[in-house]
Amino acid sequence: MTAPEIAGAEASGAAAAAPEHLEGRGAWFKKLPVVHQLRQSVGLQRGMLIAGLVLTAGFVLVAVLSPVLAPFGWSQLRDLDGAFGAQQPPSAEHWFGTTVGGYDVLSRVVWGARTALLVVVVAVASSIVVGVLLGLVSGYFGGWLDRMLVVVADAIYAFPSLLLAILLAIVISGGQSSMWGGIFAAALSITVVFVPQYFRVVRAEVVRVKQEAFVDSARVLGTGHWRIMTRHVLRNSTRTLPLIITLNASEAILTLAGLGFLGFGIEPTAAAEWGYDLQRAVADVTSGIWWTALFPGLAIVMAAMGMTLMGESLNDLSDPRLRSRARSRKVAGAVAATSVEADTSVAPVDTAEPKQKGDDA
Template identity: 85%
Template sequence: MSVPISSVGTAGAAPEHLGGRWAWLRRAPVVRQVRQSVGLQRGMLLAGIGLTTAFVLLAALAPLLAPYGPSQRSDAAGSFGTQQPPSAEHWFGTTVGGYDVLSRVIWGAQTAVLVVVVAVAASLVIGVLLGLVSGYFGGWLDRVLVLVADAIYAFPSLLLAILLAIVISGGQSSMWGGILAAALSITVVFIPQYFRVVRSEVVRVKSEAFVDAARVLGTPHRRIMTRHVLRNSVRTLPLIVTLNASEAILTLAGLGFLGFGIEPTAAAEWGYDLQRAVADVTSGIWWTAMFPGLAIVIAAMGMTLMGESLNDLADPRLRSRTASAEVAGDVAETSVQADTTKEDER
């Protein structure tokens, strides 16, 4: 019985059509890195993505998940009480100030996300612009910016953040004032990193032949900088962003632990809660310090795992190893199918 050629062509075209429709998903940034990773590297990347996603969702859904407000110390039944152990009413117990630990941990995630977003976004924009201008034009401006960036980069980051937090906040620790003060103080610490990376890439890219061709054609400097130089100089920035996000969480926690964070009546902050719980540990009250500490460790670890995995995947040697594994798998499947055919013929 003969099979129509048209039906065979239609049946064979269906998988190709389906693959073409969803090809964009396979090329998505995170999905592409997961497909490139192998073995332990894939496990670390997936763990980092999972922890970071949970951290962001916890911050976004804080008004729905938190049983109480960040500064709430009583409800209709009365006061929560101080240093109460975990119970059905307060799953993580209460602090020395009478706050619900679970609510403080959840609202603290929202504070951390806001600080990280503001700090990383501001430092990214300022650092990229300064690096682009410095690397492209050079001259005395380049020398001055490099000198200032090296001086800031050599200064202890936490000490610089403390100094800037005092200057920016002016002793005030309201919610948005404290968040902006912490974010801007962290921004100054991060700017030299983006500046140095972008500047070095711009210096390399501006000597390429396509940039010289654009200059010969009379293309304005602004167009060359944005369409030719900048687009080829920011490929490694996503890796730095993930690593800086974890560093921003630790810096924010350090500021709060040293007393330069946000007051508990304004917003929840993990570092401040951890500092207030230090005296409780010696008295056997473990819950006031354990849960804020775990939140800091888990959030920083998730972003660090994701950043380090992405950084390793940028190594060409890992990509070649992954490609070799895929080719070996294809050869193995082909050889097995050939053996089966021989057995069928027999």
């Protein structure tokens, strides 16, 4: 083989191996939870998931970058040019106008995203830790402890969630108006509402998983209860938690806004909170001052809608029946587009059997 032929063979071999190498490097990325569901989704499910991801990512970015994006502080009333003024319409100095208290609406909306994100993270993380631990212990051991925890969880779950959050916010806050005190008071009041949901889901999965053969094999081998609970049972009992987390995150934003709207949230001098700003803007709407209520309300709707769309899409994709039905429609459409119609211009072939001699007679 000549030198040019050898070089051409090496180039073709490298070109053929390149896609496999790139595919191997990107395989871990395709297996990520949200990316995997995004590649599985089709049609309306994909549109809902993409819209939810975009809105949620925008909410998180605004919350993280709030010190950079906000033109003023959340409780700032004046700058070098003087006081902002109350109920000023949107202008070049204040893009979203000012509130009845003289605060910049844009700054309050941006800083409110950080407050909402902190409350969501603390509430959901605390709910997961407490709810999963109680559900694991209750479902694995059973007995009188299981019955008692189920009764308590059902009682809390049957109680109106917003009313329970109001009562707990009053008890936990103790009249304090500091930023972190208000955030933890709101987050812990929401946590008590969310714990029964994680408890019931994890308990049901643990009751099912602990009857499997691999759990019995671990018991026969002398494995301790704690190792069986954490290594074998817990790993197979948390598959639906990501779906509940997204839905609970949107509910936490709405609950926080409800607490602030009713006057049980965070004080305006301690931190920015959308529900409080919306409550203060109710009287402005009747006077034709629309900007003080529009932007905080729009922020609540967009943040909650983004997490709800993402959670509903992931919930649909977790159902094999909905996923297979959507994929079958996609495959059927692809097959119909590539089908070939029969050519009727060719004369039909006579397939009649030849007559026998006896038939002519």
